[in-house]
Amino acid sequence: MTVETEAPAGTEDAIAAEATALDMFLGYNLKRTFNAIHANLAVTLRQFDLRMVTYSALTVIVENEGLRQAELAAALKIDRGNAVAIVDELEQRKLITRDRHPDDRRSYALRVSEEGRKLCRRALKADRECEARILSGFDAERLHKLFADLKEIEKAAFEELDKRSQRQDTKVF
Amino acid sequence: MTVETEAPAGTEDAIAAEATALDMFLGYNLKRTFNAIHANLAVTLRQFDLRMVTYSALTVIVENEGLRQAELAAALKIDRGNAVAIVDELEQRKLITRDRHPDDRRSYALRVSEEGRKLCRRALKADRECEARILSGFDAERLHKLFADLKEIEKAAFEELDKRSQRQDTKVF
DNA sequence: TATTGTTATACTCTATAACTATA
DNA sequence: TATAGTTATAGAGTATAACAATA
Numbered sequence: 178m179t180v181e182t183e184a185p186a187g188t189e190d191a192i193a194a195e196a197t198a199l200d201m202f203l204g205y206n207l208k209r210t211f212n213a214i215h216a217n218l219a220v221t222l223r224q225f226d227l228r229m230v231t232y233s234a235l236t237v238i239v240e241n242e243g244l245r246q247a248e249l250a251a252a253l254k255i256d257r258g259n260a261v262a263i264v265d266e267l268e269q270r271k272l273i274t275r276d277r278h279p280d281d282r283r284s285y286a287l288r289v290s291e292e293g294r295k296l297c298r299r300a301l302k303a304d305r306e307c308e309a310r311i312l313s314g315f316d317a318e319r320l321h322k323l324f325a326d327l328k329e330i331e332k333a334a335f336e337e338l339d340k341r342s343q344r345q346d347t348k349v350f
Numbered sequence: 351m352t353v354e355t356e357a358p359a360g361t362e363d364a365i366a367a368e369a370t371a372l373d374m375f376l377g378y379n380l381k382r383t384f385n386a387i388h389a390n391l392a393v394t395l396r397q398f399d400l401r402m403v404t405y406s407a408l409t410v411i412v413e414n415e416g417l418r419q420a421e422l423a424a425a426l427k428i429d430r431g432n433a434v435a436i437v438d439e440l441e442q443r444k445l446i447t448r449d450r451h452p453d454d455r456r457s458y459a460l461r462v463s464e465e466g467r468k469l470c471r472r473a474l475k476a477d478r479e480c481e482a483r484i485l486s487g488f489d490a491e492r493l494h495k496l497f498a499d500l501k502e503i504e505k506a507a508f509e510e511l512d513k514r515s516q517r518q519d520t521k522v523f
Numbered sequence: 524t525a526t527t528g529t530t531a532t533a534c535t536c537t538a539t540a541a542c543t544a545t546a
Numbered sequence: 547t548a549t550a551g552t553t554a555t556a557g558a559g560t561a562t563a564a565c566a567a568t569a
Binding site: 209338 | 378380381382389393406410425427474480483484486487495500501507508510511514
């Protein structure tokens with residue numbers, strides 16, 4: 178998605194340093210920035226044998242002991258079906274336990290183990306330190322504004338999406 | 351990845367409206383915001399039967415007539431191998447042509463057709479209008495600052511990634 | 524009837540490796 | 547030797563549909 182500036186080696190009059198119409202788009206810039214941040218996160222998490230999704234699943238379980246798989250899936254915005262393998266992996270690594278839910282025999286109650294809690298704490302710390310290095314040039318106020326902007330845009334984007342699906346609905350009938 | 355606030359229906363004391371440690375992370379917030387923007391983009395592009403990658407490929411070809419497939423792949427930061435199917439699709443839909451490169455018989459020169467140019471123009475317009483609706487609450491200065499922040503963070507993140515791989519290198523030897 | 528966990532399936536995206544034809 | 551395009555393949559990520567057990 179990103180139009181990077183380095184020309185492929187040996188390409189004499191390459192499409193280097195070019196601007197593209199895509200530069201004007203927030204989506205394009207968000208993707209580029211996220212890719213760069215995510216590349217760092219992947220390196221950070223590799224030492225804990227975690228992926229982004231297992232990392233965030235573990236974090237959510239730590240913070241919500243006893244939650245059901247369906248609740249975890251909703252929190253991570255992933256499908257229930259896709260949550261199975263993730264929970265399987267965390268359970269097989271003894272980072273969490275799958276206990277029967279006391280008042281609903283369909284459900285599991287997910288709980289972190291001591292080992293899982295420690296791993297989560299170490300991963301969060303490493304992630305925090307990595308982001309701090311990347312964002313060392315940003316003061317608190319600038320960061321706060323940036324986070325607020327991102328939140329506001331997320332909200333506006335979902336509102337626009339709602340409007341569009343309503344428009345579609347009214348078109349259909 | 352996102353810990354959304356809506357509780358699943360029928361979950362009485364659900365993990366609703368909760369904060370998570372992940373909220374402190376730029377990566378997490380970028381992903382949430384990008385997901386929301388991308389959901390809109392996907393809806394926008396569906397009417398043109400385009401995906402994000404075919405959309406950006408078409409745009410890059412429009413802006414760099416005659417470029418090689420390898421150059422397109424580099425611009426999109428995708429693998430040469432993965433570019434084949436994308437170029438195939440655009441060619442089969444007669445949105446672009448694959449001409450032999452005049453001075454290198456290994457290469458193709460990718461060129462947009464009139465139909466492709468029109469489609470690209472319409473898609474860019476629809477994308478622009480959608481983003482404008484989402485960002486209607488942002489004035490030009492705020493947007494400019496946001497884009498600048500994103501660019502700066504991307505740069506810092508890749509620099510940090512370089513440092514880390516160098517650190518790894520020096521460890522190995 | 525609806526929900527929980529599960530399985531199967533499929534499509535996209537990404538990454539690697541090997542092949543051919545050219546340079 | 548190296549590069550351009552191609553093919554095959556495999557791993558993630560994501561989405562849908564169906565099933566058994568339970569509510």
